[in-house]
Amino acid sequence: MHREIAISERNNGVYITRNGRKLLSFSCNDYFGLSQHPRTIEASIKATQIYGTGSGASRLITGSNPLYDRLERKLAEIKGTEDACVFGSGYLANIGTITALLGTGDLIVADKLCHACIIDGAGLSKATMLRFKHNDIGSLRRLLEKNRKNYKNCLIITETIFSMDGDFSPVDEIVALAQEFDCWTMTDDAHGLGITTPNNKIDIQMGTLSKGAGSYGGYICGTKEILDYIRNKARALIYSTALPPATIAAASEALDVMTEEPERVGKPVELCSHFAGLLGEEATGSTIFPLIIGKEEDALSISKKLNEAGYLVSAIRPPTVPPNTSRLRFTFSYLHKKEQVEELAGILKGMIL
Numbered sequence: 001m002h003r004e005i006a007i008s009e010r011n012n013g014v015y016i017t018r019n020g021r022k023l024l025s026f027s028c029n030d031y032f033g034l035s036q037h038p039r040t041i042e043a044s045i046k047a048t049q050i051y052g053t054g055s056g057a058s059r060l061i062t063g064s065n066p067l068y069d070r071l072e073r074k075l076a077e078i079k080g081t082e083d084a085c086v087f088g089s090g091y092l093a094n095i096g097t098i099t100a101l102l103g104t105g106d107l108i109v110a111d112k113l114c115h116a117c118i119i120d121g122a123g124l125s126k127a128t129m130l131r132f133k134h135n136d137i138g139s140l141r142r143l144l145e146k147n148r149k150n151y152k153n154c155l156i157i158t159e160t161i162f163s164m165d166g167d168f169s170p171v172d173e174i175v176a177l178a179q180e181f182d183c184w185t186m187t188d189d190a191h192g193l194g195i196t197t198p199n200n201k202i203d204i205q206m207g208t209l210s211k212g213a214g215s216y217g218g219y220i221c222g223t224k225e226i227l228d229y230i231r232n233k234a235r236a237l238i239y240s241t242a243l244p245p246a247t248i249a250a251a252s253e254a255l256d257v258m259t260e261e262p263e264r265v266g267k268p269v270e271l272c273s274h275f276a277g278l279l280g281e282e283a284t285g286s287t288i289f290p291l292i293i294g295k296e297e298d299a300l301s302i303s304k305k306l307n308e309a310g311y312l313v314s315a316i317r318p319p320t321v322p323p324n325t326s327r328l329r330f331t332f333s334y335l336h337k338k339e340q341v342e343e344l345a346g347i348l349k350g351m352i353l
């Protein structure tokens with residue numbers, strides 16, 4: 001299937017102008033409206049004025065300006081770990097970390113619904129990769145019982161909140177299995193920042209600054225020992241230019257705002273639950289609600305009708321999701337109003353019931 005990139009002018013958090021039409025978006029991952037907050041904007045302008053627009057080199061050469069230090073300390077504090085390291089993006093953090101830790105003769109066991117960049121990292125690492133059934137601890141245990149002994153190191157990877165389903169993984173049970181089978185664990189918290197509970201029993205807590213934090217960049221948190229090793233081995237960190245100062249400053253400021261204004265985090269989760277309830281569906285507990293439609297053309301057709309009604313809701317299709325699970329993926333923001341959510345639910349019910 002051929003995809004095209006649509007120019008999308010996002011100048012007020014929840015509204016997007018596309019092809020001259022203003023649409024109310026339920027498709028952005030800027031959950032807490034932090035890409036538009038006066039304080040994050042101000043911080044990025046100030047950083048540019050002080051340090052310029054670019055970082056000049058990779059982090060291991062001269063690109064690691066003082067803003068990185070502040071951001072990494074804050075991330076380690078939030079996640080309850082000794083250390084943190086910021087990469088160029090979440091994608092780079094995943095491929096850099098996975099390839100640094102594992103190689104030929106090692107094993108990666110990942111949830112069936114893990115994000116493409118985890119799969120890409122596993123592929124690049126040359127380790128063997130096996131997938132367990134989504135959120136199914138029994139399936140994970142069976143894979144480990146059968147295969148763990150044949151490999152040297154083993155890493156279990158899952159997401160905290162799944163990007164296309166909005167559901168949570170059983171992290172504690174996974175950590176217990178990892179201890180039993182002598183494996184490392186890594187969680188991808190891209191959609192969980194501020195929502196999930198940090199857990200420093202996980203060896204590597206990975207995440208991104210491009211979604212809830214409204215900026216850009218990926219990160220990993222863990223012990224000093226693991227982080228030191230990864231800083232020395234991760235090619236995606238070593239051979240790529242450091243982030244622009246404005247981006248790092250905005251991310252730091254966003255994390256401060258999240259701490260100071262907890263209602264920013266609570267509201268989109270509540271809106272999401274409210275929306276699910278209006279459709280007679282169970283809430284996910286996250287900011288993501290998937291309405292599974294099934295056929296690709298049906299999901300596309302509803303997305304198109306919603307667009308005509310003034311809403312931007314993406315139809316997510318294979319290969320992003322498994323065959324016959326094409327869906328509408330709704331994401332909620334602090335900047336949405338309750339009435340807007342209720343109106344959308346009403347219109348959608350008229351289309352699908």
Ligand SMILES: *Cc1c(COP(=O)(O)O)cnc(C)c1O
Pocket residue numbers: 089090091092094115117159163188190191208209210217218
């Ligand atoms: C978006 C996403 C990433 C990639 O993060 P970027 O910072 O956008 O590169 C990684 N993992 C998951 C689960 C994601 O949803």
